[in-house]
Amino acid sequence: MSNLSDLSAAAWPAHRSNSAHQRPTVHPDRLPPHSLSKPRGVKAPIAPEEPALPRKPWQRQARQAARLDNGPMPRTTQQLHPHREPVATRPAxxxxxxxxxxxxxxxxxxxxxxxxxxxxxxxxxxxxxxxxxxxxxxxxxxxxxxxxxxxxxxxxxxxxxxxxxxxxxxxxxxxxxxxxxxxxxxxxxxxxxxxxxxxxxxxxxxxxxxxxxxxxxxxxxxxxxxxxxxxxxxxxxxxxxxxxxxxxxxxxxxxxxxxxxxxxxxxxxxxxxxxxxxxxxxxxxxxxxxxxxxxxxxxxxxxxxxxxxxxxxxxPRAGILAGKEARYMEDEMAFGELAMVCPDGQIVHPLDWQAERPVPLLRNVQRLTAPNPGVMTGPGTNSYLVGDPATGFIAIDPGPADPAHLDTLWRAAGGDIRMIVCTHSHPDHSPGAAPLQAMCVQAGRPRPPVLGLPSAPTARAASEFTPDRSLQNDELLVLAGQAPDGPVTHTLQVIHTPGHAANHLCLLLLEDGLLFSGDHILNGSTTVIDPPDGNMADYLDSLDRLDAACAQHGVEFILPAHGYVLGGPLLGARQSIAKLKAHRLAREAKVMAAMQAQPDGTLEDWVRHAYDDVPPRMWPVAQRSLLAHVERIRTLAP
CATH class of the missing domain: 3.90.79.10 (Nucleoside Triphosphate Pyrophosphohydrolase)
Incomplete structure (x- = not known):
C-alpha cells in the first residue's frame, strides 16, 4: 500500500428521544433544517401524496444517497443490526x-x-x-x-x-x-x-x-x-x-x-x-x-x-470515533463502511483503528487489522474472516507473522479455520499463513490448506511464496453448514488480478455481493505498481475484469487490505473502480507529458512533474509506479 493518491440548521433534530417532553441534546455533526417548526398559520406542508415531478439525475442520486432506491445489499440474514425503516423525508x-x-x-x-x-x-x-x-x-x-x-x-x-x-x-x-x-x-x-x-x-x-x-x-x-x-x-x-x-x-x-x-x-x-x-x-x-x-x-x-x-x-452517515459521533459524506473514507454495516443509519459502529480485537462487519465477515501501521500500510493490513460457527471460517490475508495478531485471528474463528487464502505474497500479507496453519494443527484441528498463487520469478526475495494449492481463476471456495434457522453457505469466487503483484488475486463473496480486493484497490490511497513483478498494463486490465465481475454480481462494497470498506449508493464498487482507473490514466497522461517535455530525462526528472501533487519524501516510492507507467507508454507507442 502507498499513500500516493493522491444544513443549515433548517430543523433536522439531532436527537432520538422516547419522550415527547425530553429536551433534545445537540451534536454539531447532526443535520437539521431550522425553520420547519415555525407556528405560521398561513403555512401548510406539501402533502406526501402530491404527484412527484420527473426526476433529474441528481434527484435520483439524492434518493439513492438516502437509500430510497435500494440497490444490491448483503443478505439481510447477515446484517448485524435489525432492519429499521427510516421515516419519510419532508421538503425544505x-x-x-x-x-x-x-x-x-x-x-x-x-x-x-x-x-x-x-x-x-x-x-x-x-x-x-x-x-x-x-x-x-x-x-x-x-x-x-x-x-x-x-x-x-x-x-x-x-x-x-x-x-x-x-x-x-x-x-x-x-x-x-x-x-x-x-x-x-x-x-x-x-x-x-x-x-x-x-x-x-x-x-x-x-x-x-x-x-x-x-x-x-x-x-x-x-x-x-x-x-x-x-x-x-x-x-x-x-x-x-x-x-x-x-x-x-x-x-x-x-x-x-x-x-x-x-x-x-x-x-x-x-x-x-x-x-x-x-x-x-x-x-x-x-x-x-x-x-x-x-x-x-x-x-x-x-x-x-x-x-x-x-x-x-x-x-451523511455517522459512526463512533474516539467515543464520539463522527459524521461523513459519501466521498469520505469511512462512509462506505457505515453504509454496509449500518444501512438504516444506526450510530453504533466503531471507526477507531486498533489491532486488539476483530471488528464485525457482517454476521459472516470480521476484520482484524494487523499492528503494522505505516506510510506503506496505512492503519495496518486488514485480515478478514469469512464464515460463521456453523460453517467454519476462511481466513483472508493472515498478514505478517505477528504472534498476537495470529492468536487473535485464530480465537475470533473459534479455532475453526477451514482455509487460509493469501491475495498475494507481499510481506505484510502472507507470512502469517504458515504459523496460523500450525496453530490449527497444534489445537487438534484439521490442517487448513494455504491457498493462493505462487510467486513469480520476478518477485522480491521477501515475497517468495508457494501455497499448498494454486487457485484457479473463477474457482469457488465454499463453506456450508447447518445454522439454527436452516442451511447456510458462503461462497468465495477467485478472480486473478495481476498488476500490483504477478500473483495477486481478489475474492468475491457471491451471496452478499462483496469484493475482497487485497492491494489491488485501497481506501485512501493508490497502490504501488513496482516492476518487474508489478505491471501497469496488467493492473488496468485487472480493473476491467473486476468491474465486469461487480456488474455481473451486483457488487456494491469493496473490502480492501488497507482502509475502511469502500462503497455505498453514490460511490459503489463500480464507481470506485472507474474513479481509480480514471486516476491512473490521468497520472499516466502527466507521465507522458513529463517524458515529452524532457525526452532525455530520468525517472528522477519526470517524477517531479508527474507527481507534483505528492510530497517529495514519497517520490522514491512514486518512481516505482512511474516506471510502470513508462513501460506501458513505451509498449503502446507505435
Missing part, C-alpha cells in the same frame, strides 16, 4: 445569500455569505449560526404562485418551487426581499426598503408581492447542493441549499424571534471561528462552507452552477 429549502466584499486592512475581501444566530432557547441547535430557510409550503408549489414569479428557461418546476420557498423564508426571517418590480416605471428594478416596509412578514408572501407589483426573482436563485437528513433521525428533511446574490441597497434585519444577529462572513473565517469555539455551526453548514471557501468571488459560484445541477448530493 435553504438559501445562501452572497456578496463580494472589498479588501480592507483587516480583511482580504472577496466572497461573503450571510448567516444568522439561532435563538438561545431554540429546541434544536441553540445559538448555532445558520443560513435562512425552512419548510416548503403547498402555496410555494401552486400554479398561481409559479406564474407570479420570474424563472429561467432552464429552471424546472421543482427548482422553481424551492426557489420561491427560499425567497419567502429569507424575507420572513431576515427581511431580505429577492423580488423585482414587474411593470410600470420601475419594471425590472429590485425591491427597495420602502417595498420591504410595506410587506408583513407574517402574511401570505406572494399575494403581498402581487399587490405591490413585485415578482419573486426565482430566476436569480440557483441550486448549490442537496442535503438529506440521515436515516436515524425521527424527523427528516430533504433540503436543497440554494444561492442568490444579496440585492444592493438592502440590509438584513432578523426577526428577533428565531433568528438574531445577521452577520456577513467569509467562509474561511466562519470555519476558523467555529474551530476556535466562537461560532457554533452544525455539520451541513460546516461542510457547505468548506466547499464554498474554494471560490474567491461570487461570480465563480454562479459560473459553476450554470447547468442547473448541484455541486454535491449528500445524505
Amino acid at each position: 429549502a435553504t438559501v445562501l445569500l452572497l456578496r463580494d466584499a472589498p479588501a480592507s486592512p483587516g480583511s482580504p475581501g472577496g466572497l461573503e455569505v450571510l448567516m444568522t444566530r439561532r435563538s438561545a432557547t431554540a429546541s434544536f441547535a441553540p445559538n448555532a449560526y445558520v443560513f435562512p430557510g425552512g419548510g416548503i409550503d403547498a402555496l410555494d408549489a401552486a400554479p398561481a404562485t409559479h406564474a407570479a414569479a420570474d424563472r429561467r428557461p432552464t429552471q424546472d418546476d421543482l427548482h422553481l418551487t424551492q426557489a420561491i420557498a427560499a425567497i419567502r423564508e429569507s424575507f420572513e426571517e431576515l427581511g431580505v426581499l429577492l423580488a423585482r418590480h414587474g411593470d410600470g416605471p420601475r419594471k425590472g428594478q429590485w425591491a427597495d426598503t420602502a417595498d420591504i416596509a410595506a410587506l408583513d412578514r407574517h402574511q401570505p408572501f406572494v399575494a403581498q408581492c402581487q399587490a405591490r407589483g413585485l415578482r419573486p426573482a426565482a430566476d436569480a436563485v440557483y441550486l448549490l447542493a442537496h442535503w438529506t437528513a440521515d436515516r436515524d433521525l425521527a424527523r427528516r428533511f430533504e433540503v436543497p441549499f440554494l444561492v442568490a446574490r444579496m440585492p444592493e441597497g438592502q440590509e438584513p434585519v432578523a426577526d428577533e424571534a428565531e433568528q438574531f444577529e445577521p452577520v456577513w462572513v467569509r467562509p474561511a473565517d466562519a470555519l476558523a471561528r467555529h474551530d476556535a469555539g466562537q461560532f457554533f455551526m452544525i455539520f451541513p453548514t460546516i461542510r457547505t462552507l468548506r466547499r464554498l471557501a474554494a471560490f474567491a468571488r461570487t461570480q465563480e459560484v454562479f459560473d459553476a452552477l450554470a447547468d442547473e445541477q448541484p455541486l454535491w448530493v449528500s445524505c
Whole structure:
C-alpha cells in the first residue's frame, strides 16, 4: 500500500428521544433544517401524496444517497443490526445569500455569505449560526404562485418551487426581499426598503408581492447542493441549499424571534471561528462552507452552477470515533463502511483503528487489522474472516507473522479455520499463513490448506511464496453448514488480478455481493505498481475484469487490505473502480507529458512533474509506479 493518491440548521433534530417532553441534546455533526417548526398559520406542508415531478439525475442520486432506491445489499440474514425503516423525508429549502466584499486592512475581501444566530432557547441547535430557510409550503408549489414569479428557461418546476420557498423564508426571517418590480416605471428594478416596509412578514408572501407589483426573482436563485437528513433521525428533511446574490441597497434585519444577529462572513473565517469555539455551526453548514471557501468571488459560484445541477448530493452517515459521533459524506473514507454495516443509519459502529480485537462487519465477515501501521500500510493490513460457527471460517490475508495478531485471528474463528487464502505474497500479507496453519494443527484441528498463487520469478526475495494449492481463476471456495434457522453457505469466487503483484488475486463473496480486493484497490490511497513483478498494463486490465465481475454480481462494497470498506449508493464498487482507473490514466497522461517535455530525462526528472501533487519524501516510492507507467507508454507507442 502507498499513500500516493493522491444544513443549515433548517430543523433536522439531532436527537432520538422516547419522550415527547425530553429536551433534545445537540451534536454539531447532526443535520437539521431550522425553520420547519415555525407556528405560521398561513403555512401548510406539501402533502406526501402530491404527484412527484420527473426526476433529474441528481434527484435520483439524492434518493439513492438516502437509500430510497435500494440497490444490491448483503443478505439481510447477515446484517448485524435489525432492519429499521427510516421515516419519510419532508421538503425544505435553504438559501445562501452572497456578496463580494472589498479588501480592507483587516480583511482580504472577496466572497461573503450571510448567516444568522439561532435563538438561545431554540429546541434544536441553540445559538448555532445558520443560513435562512425552512419548510416548503403547498402555496410555494401552486400554479398561481409559479406564474407570479420570474424563472429561467432552464429552471424546472421543482427548482422553481424551492426557489420561491427560499425567497419567502429569507424575507420572513431576515427581511431580505429577492423580488423585482414587474411593470410600470420601475419594471425590472429590485425591491427597495420602502417595498420591504410595506410587506408583513407574517402574511401570505406572494399575494403581498402581487399587490405591490413585485415578482419573486426565482430566476436569480440557483441550486448549490442537496442535503438529506440521515436515516436515524425521527424527523427528516430533504433540503436543497440554494444561492442568490444579496440585492444592493438592502440590509438584513432578523426577526428577533428565531433568528438574531445577521452577520456577513467569509467562509474561511466562519470555519476558523467555529474551530476556535466562537461560532457554533452544525455539520451541513460546516461542510457547505468548506466547499464554498474554494471560490474567491461570487461570480465563480454562479459560473459553476450554470447547468442547473448541484455541486454535491449528500445524505451523511455517522459512526463512533474516539467515543464520539463522527459524521461523513459519501466521498469520505469511512462512509462506505457505515453504509454496509449500518444501512438504516444506526450510530453504533466503531471507526477507531486498533489491532486488539476483530471488528464485525457482517454476521459472516470480521476484520482484524494487523499492528503494522505505516506510510506503506496505512492503519495496518486488514485480515478478514469469512464464515460463521456453523460453517467454519476462511481466513483472508493472515498478514505478517505477528504472534498476537495470529492468536487473535485464530480465537475470533473459534479455532475453526477451514482455509487460509493469501491475495498475494507481499510481506505484510502472507507470512502469517504458515504459523496460523500450525496453530490449527497444534489445537487438534484439521490442517487448513494455504491457498493462493505462487510467486513469480520476478518477485522480491521477501515475497517468495508457494501455497499448498494454486487457485484457479473463477474457482469457488465454499463453506456450508447447518445454522439454527436452516442451511447456510458462503461462497468465495477467485478472480486473478495481476498488476500490483504477478500473483495477486481478489475474492468475491457471491451471496452478499462483496469484493475482497487485497492491494489491488485501497481506501485512501493508490497502490504501488513496482516492476518487474508489478505491471501497469496488467493492473488496468485487472480493473476491467473486476468491474465486469461487480456488474455481473451486483457488487456494491469493496473490502480492501488497507482502509475502511469502500462503497455505498453514490460511490459503489463500480464507481470506485472507474474513479481509480480514471486516476491512473490521468497520472499516466502527466507521465507522458513529463517524458515529452524532457525526452532525455530520468525517472528522477519526470517524477517531479508527474507527481507534483505528492510530497517529495514519497517520490522514491512514486518512481516505482512511474516506471510502470513508462513501460506501458513505451509498449503502446507505435
